[in-house]
Amino acid sequence: MRKSDKKHNIAKVNLLAEQRYLESKSLISESLQEVDGTLIGVNGNHNPINEYGQSNEYDLSNDQNMDKLVSYIASYFSSDKTNDKGVANDNKAIVYNTLIKKIFELSPVSSMNVGNNQNEYYTNNPEIMDAFLKKVGINDFTLINK
Numbered sequence: 001m002r003k004s005d006k007k008h009n010i011a012k013v014n015l016l017a018e019q020r021y022l023e024s025k026s027l028i029s030e031s032l033q034e035v036d037g038t039l040i041g042v043n044g045n046h047n048p049i050n051e052y053g054q055s056n057e058y059d060l061s062n063d064q065n066m067d068k069l070v071s072y073i074a075s076y077f078s079s080d081k082t083n084d085k086g087v088a089n090d091n092k093a094i095v096y097n098t099l100i101k102k103i104f105e106l107s108p109v110s111s112m113n114v115g116n117n118q119n120e121y122y123t124n125n126p127e128i129m130d131a132f133l134k135k136v137g138i139n140d141f142t143l144i145n146k
Helices: 001-025 063-077 085-106 126-134
Strands: 120-123 142-145
Touching: 063 085, 120 126, 126 142
Parallel strands: 120 142
Antiparallel strands: none
């Protein structure tokens, strides 16, 4: 047996021994419940824990998420961050004058998620979507509230 294999096997044995010890002290288990009795995958309020891709961190109707986005954009207006008062002022003017235009170029209204009939728009906030679609000149639409 090679020396590296022997070290690897000893490490495995030590891990197994530690696992058995922790199980005997009820510090770990293979049950579906945490030590405090709550189900694994559920927080203390018995709400499911969001996994990657299920988070609402991109839902801008959530005030905390909107504040985070605004704070991020506003950081470009700070002379402390840019180290130049002129750049900070220019950034503010650029954002005010061209940000929405750039967003529409990057992601036009025509790229929105629609239903089978092409005038059905998915939304979780019908009032906001209704106002937006009318503002951009789309008047013949149906909202699909998910």
